Amino acid sequence: MTTTQLPTTVRKKGVRPPDRPGRPRRREGAAWVFLSPWVLGACVLTLLPMAVSLYLSFTDYDLFSAPNWVGLRNYTQMFTEDPRYWRSVATTLMYVVIAVPLQLALALLVALALRNMKRGRGFYRSAFYAPSLLGASMSIALVWRAIFNDGGTVDNLLGTGGWVNRPGWALFAVALLTVWQFGAPMVIFLAGLQQIPGELYEAAEVDGASVWRRFLSITVPMLSPVIFFNLVLQTIQAFQVFTPAFAISAGKGGPADSTLFYTLYLYDRGFVASHMGYASAMAWVLLFAIGAVTAILFRTSRSWVFYASEGDR
Amino acid sequence: MPRIRTKESWKPRAAATVLALCALLTGCSGPDGSGGAGGEVVLRYTWWGNPDRAARTQAAVELFEKKNPGIDVQTSFAGYEAYKQKLATQAAGGDAPDVMQLDYRMIDQYASGGVLLDLAEQRRALDTAEFEPGLLATGRVNGRQYAVPQGRGTETMVYDTEKWRAAGLAPPRVGWTWSEWADAMRTVAEKTGEPGGTDPGQSEDAFEIWLRGQGRALYTEDRRLGFDVDDLTRWWTFTDRLRREGAVSPAEQTTQLDGSVENTPLGRGKAASDVNWDAPASGYLALVPTGISLAPMPAGEDGTAGQYFKPSMFMGVAADSGHPEESARLVDFLLNDDEAAQILGATRGIPVNESIREDIAADLKDFDRTIYEYQATVEGRLAPPPQAPPSGDSALQTTFQRDYDQVSYERMSPREAAENYLIEAKAELRS
Numbered sequence: 001m002t003t004t005q006l007p008t009t010v011r012k013k014g015v016r017p018p019d020r021p022g023r024p025r026r027r028e029g030a031a032w033v034f035l036s037p038w039v040l041g042a043c044v045l046t047l048l049p050m051a052v053s054l055y056l057s058f059t060d061y062d063l064f065s066a067p068n069w070v071g072l073r074n075y076t077q078m079f080t081e082d083p084r085y086w087r088s089v090a091t092t093l094m095y096v097v098i099a100v101p102l103q104l105a106l107a108l109l110v111a112l113a114l115r116n117m118k119r120g121r122g123f124y125r126s127a128f129y130a131p132s133l134l135g136a137s138m139s140i141a142l143v144w145r146a147i148f149n150d151g152g153t154v155d156n157l158l159g160t161g162g163w164v165n166r167p168g169w170a171l172f173a174v175a176l177l178t179v180w181q182f183g184a185p186m187v188i189f190l191a192g193l194q195q196i197p198g199e200l201y202e203a204a205e206v207d208g209a210s211v212w213r214r215f216l217s218i219t220v221p222m223l224s225p226v227i228f229f230n231l232v233l234q235t236i237q238a239f240q241v242f243t244p245a246f247a248i249s250a251g252k253g254g255p256a257d258s259t260l261f262y263t264l265y266l267y268d269r270g271f272v273a274s275h276m277g278y279a280s281a282m283a284w285v286l287l288f289a290i291g292a293v294t295a296i297l298f299r300t301s302r303s304w305v306f307y308a309s310e311g312d313r
Numbered sequence: 314m315p316r317i318r319t320k321e322s323w324k325p326r327a328a329a330t331v332l333a334l335c336a337l338l339t340g341c342s343g344p345d346g347s348g349g350a351g352g353e354v355v356l357r358y359t360w361w362g363n364p365d366r367a368a369r370t371q372a373a374v375e376l377f378e379k380k381n382p383g384i385d386v387q388t389s390f391a392g393y394e395a396y397k398q399k400l401a402t403q404a405a406g407g408d409a410p411d412v413m414q415l416d417y418r419m420i421d422q423y424a425s426g427g428v429l430l431d432l433a434e435q436r437r438a439l440d441t442a443e444f445e446p447g448l449l450a451t452g453r454v455n456g457r458q459y460a461v462p463q464g465r466g467t468e469t470m471v472y473d474t475e476k477w478r479a480a481g482l483a484p485p486r487v488g489w490t491w492s493e494w495a496d497a498m499r500t501v502a503e504k505t506g507e508p509g510g511t512d513p514g515q516s517e518d519a520f521e522i523w524l525r526g527q528g529r530a531l532y533t534e535d536r537r538l539g540f541d542v543d544d545l546t547r548w549w550t551f552t553d554r555l556r557r558e559g560a561v562s563p564a565e566q567t568t569q570l571d572g573s574v575e576n577t578p579l580g581r582g583k584a585a586s587d588v589n590w591d592a593p594a595s596g597y598l599a600l601v602p603t604g605i606s607l608a609p610m611p612a613g614e615d616g617t618a619g620q621y622f623k624p625s626m627f628m629g630v631a632a633d634s635g636h637p638e639e640s641a642r643l644v645d646f647l648l649n650d651d652e653a654a655q656i657l658g659a660t661r662g663i664p665v666n667e668s669i670r671e672d673i674a675a676d677l678k679d680f681d682r683t684i685y686e687y688q689a690t691v692e693g694r695l696a697p698p699p700q701a702p703p704s705g706d707s708a709l710q711t712t713f714q715r716d717y718d719q720v721s722y723e724r725m726s727p728r729e730a731a732e733n734y735l736i737e738a739k740a741e742l743r744s
Binding site for chain 1: 394401404405426428565566569581704705708722724740
């Protein structure tokens with residue numbers, strides 16, 4: 001049977017109408033086989049846990065006894081009875097507002113500097129990118145804590161008494177750690193900058209435009225899709241910041257709750273206090289909040305993101 | 314042309330792929346611990362601790378295996394925080410190890426969650442006759458013996474012997490009061506220019522001893538809070554004042570406490586004393602070159618002792634263990650066997666078995682000896698231990714620290730922070 005079918009497939013391949021039923025199904029089958037690791041992974045490791053988490057968010061599950069249905073109690077408790085929840089929301093928002101613009105500005109600045117560099121660009125690109133690879137690790141966060149601790153390097157240089165021990169400063173120490181990992185957006189900026197046609201700058205230069213003028217009138221608009229992409233990505237990441245705060249405050253979000261980020265409080269509720277239901281509810285609220293913020297960014301992007309293809313219309 | 318395949322030829326491959334993936338995803342599940350020889354009983358035993366405890370435990374377990382042919386014990390250990398989370402996840406998944414080490418604060422939760430076996434069912438395998446009755450009772454929930462204490466420890470004020478002497482202070486004696494303690498803190502600060510000790514305001518353990526010194530308790534018998542806003546306000550006002558005077562550690566130091574001796578002001582060489590449990594106090598030896606001493610905790614102003622002997626940790630057996638009897642036998646061996654006791658020493662606190670305690674006393678060395686002698690000085694002069702704290706308590710310990718942070722950073726008054734704490738504590742205990 002196989003021998004008779006084989007040539008048929010080959011012969012028909014070239015002439016098959018695209019929407020003809022029957023034939024494509026076989027190829028679909030092969031596709032499913034190759035997709036199966038992903039599909040299985042998505043179902044077992046993502047969709048199923050998500051469904052369970054959604055269910056748990058309406059229960060009082062404590063890991064030990066069977067979950068009890070409590071309806072919206074977790075959500076109402078979160079919004080109306082838990083001041084520490086709101087503190088974690090405020091802390092996270094403040095962090096996003098501080099860290100993301102700083103990080104993107106630094107990434108763009110370094111990308112601009114690297115663009116015109118003739119020699120050693122590969123080296124510097126790797127050197128600046130390295131922190132992004134290492135930065136998410138616990139060890140770097142612990143080193144950071146040692147640097148900003150009292151008696152640490154920064155304290156010895158500036159006599160600040162240790163940033164991570166001061167409620168007003170600890171958030172900045174965490175933000176700095178994020179800003180320092182600007183490698184990923186930098187590489188994307190660099191790629192974006194290389195897409196901008198050189199003639200634009202040449203023309204502007206001939207017209208006598210200053211460096212600043214060229215930056216504002218050519219670089220920023222031409223780069224705006226990339227800026228937007230980085231902004232969305234980094235904002236989403238910033239909302240989920242966890243490791244640095246966990247390491248710097250030994251998991252407590254201190255001092256005096258100044259680094260009690262949303263995810264850290266979620267972790268605390270789930271794994272320290274064993275309120276898995278409450279933690280699940282928090283996770284779903286975070287999902288919707290990130291979705292909403294991303295939607296707002298997309299909405300505003302219409303007024304400031306310029307796509308090259310728009311010019312062709 | 315590998316792309317062109319017939320149904321007949323790719324289907325088995327697909328099936329094999331899917332099967333292989335399933336095996337990967339489920340973590341190569343097979344019967345647990347099937348590595349042992351055929352017919353052997355395999356027990357899983359987990360605990361938390363440091364490498365020294367691991368080496369001694371491993372040696373004791375090997376001895377058990379030698380004395381009990383046919384039982385194979387698979388051991389694993391981790392640091393406390395990691396252990397706590399892993400065990401909770403295992404228990405939630407119905408996969409608790411056969412024998413597990415438990416903390417005082419875990420007992421209520423695990424027992425009421427149905428994770429633990431009532432050890433009375435295994436009375437023949439596990440003998441508790443030589444245990445102090447008061448200490449044994451701490452492993453009981455609702456009248457059932459869900460866990461047995463493994464060792465006993467008690468709180469202590471650890472101090473830098475040299476600095477203490479330099480400040481002109483005499484070694485504290487059993488029955489000294491909290492105001493005498495406060496005066497000592499001030500004296501050290503005056504004489505050495507450093508705080509006398511760690512600010513105890515952040516420690517729920519210290520607060521409990523202070524509270525008990527006034528005849529009250531952290532929790533009532535029916536698992537509600539045993540104190541009110543006024544009590545906590547008084548405690549935090551007391552410690553806050555000492556902090557403002559510079560007699561105890563500043564907020565920047567206090568907030569760094571994370572359970573390790575390295576991060577305490579005493580361990581960092583920035584204060585003369587610390588309040589801690591006696592077993593972990595051995596860690597200060599390496600950090601305080603001039604030597605340390607252990608002193609009893611202060612008592613109430615009328616001499617009421619708040620300090621007590623606490624079971625340092627427990628052993629429990631999983632309710633759904635396939636080998637409850639063998640598991641109970643392992644527990645019995647680790648707690649009651651003379652040879653095992655020789656190997657284990659005081660690595661989990663001073664043994665709870667009274668005759669073993671006497672037997673190994675002569676052989677205790679170094680800091681094990683110091684702890685033993687310290688416990689001997691307070692023996693018979695402490696209050697009986699309270700019952701195991703209710704489930705919500707492990708989260709409240711952290712909450713206590715966090716709320717006190719607000720006081721020591723002067724963001725809240727002691728009363729505001731105390732009110733906050735009580736609201737959170739009541740919510741925690743209700744659920």
